[in-house]
Amino acid sequence: MRSQMKQLLAWFTLILSLGLMAGCSNTDEGISGDSSATLSSTGSEKSATESSSADISSESSSSEPSAAEKAGYGAVGALADSEMTIEDMLVYAIQDEHLAHGEYALVLEKFGDQNPFNNIVLSEEQHIAELTAIFEKYGFAIPADESAEHVFVPTTVKEGLENCADGEVDNIAMYNKFLELEIPEDVRMVFTSLRNASEGHLKSFQQNLEKY
Known part of the structure; x- marks a missing residue:
């Protein structure tokens, strides 16, 4: 009888031990599964965030400059423009005359009365008046004088002559x-007249540069 009791007790202990081991195993698996799910969720959120940032970065880097940023001023803009209307040409022209x-x-x-600037500056006023008359004839809006934002500031008279000679070259090409x-x-007729006047201005600047 005592032997049977010992045997039953041994079996009970064995069964209890196996039950405890199975419970621990299920608990570990539950923790492991939850952890994996959490990591997977975090990874997905991170991936989505990185993807969103990449999309924004891509949009930023590939965005085209605005029309205003691409627009040139005066002769420089005209020489770079491949599709111009009559109004576009007149705008470029008056911009360049304002700039000159x-x-x-x-x-x-800056430097006082200097040749040939003292005479040519008056010619530019006449050029602007001629273009203004064409704007009015065709009913185009006359653009404001924004040349102050584009003028070159020379440190010497010679530098001023060189810059203005270069400007006349571009003006003639325009x-x-x-x-x-x-x-x-x-x-x-107006464009031809202004081109011819600019050719005369260019010669005057070149002649004065020969003094330096």
Whole structure:
């Protein structure tokens, strides 16, 4: 009897031990499963965040500059523009004449009465008046003078002469480009007149540069 009791007790202990081991195993698996799910969820959130940041970065880096940022001013803008209307040409032209007038006036203000700036600055006023008349004839809005934002500030008279000579070269090239296109005859006459005047201005600047 005692032997049977010992045997039953041994079996009971064995069964209890096995039950406890199974319970521990299930608990570990539950913890492990929850942990994996949490890590997986965190990884997904991180991946989504990184993907969103990448999309924003991609949009930022590939965004095209605005029309205002791409627009050139005066002759520089005209020479870079491959598709121009009559109004575009007139805007570029008056911008460049404003710019020339502003730069010539600046040299006179900084260095006093200087040839040929003192004479040419008056010519630029006439050029602006001629273009203004064409704007009005065709009913185009006359752009404000924004040349102050683009003028070159020379440190010497020679530097001013060099810069203005370069400006006249661009100005002449701009008008030559306009004259190769189909444009109204009255506009053609004004552009031709202004181109010819700029050729005379360029010679004056070059002659004065020979003194240095």
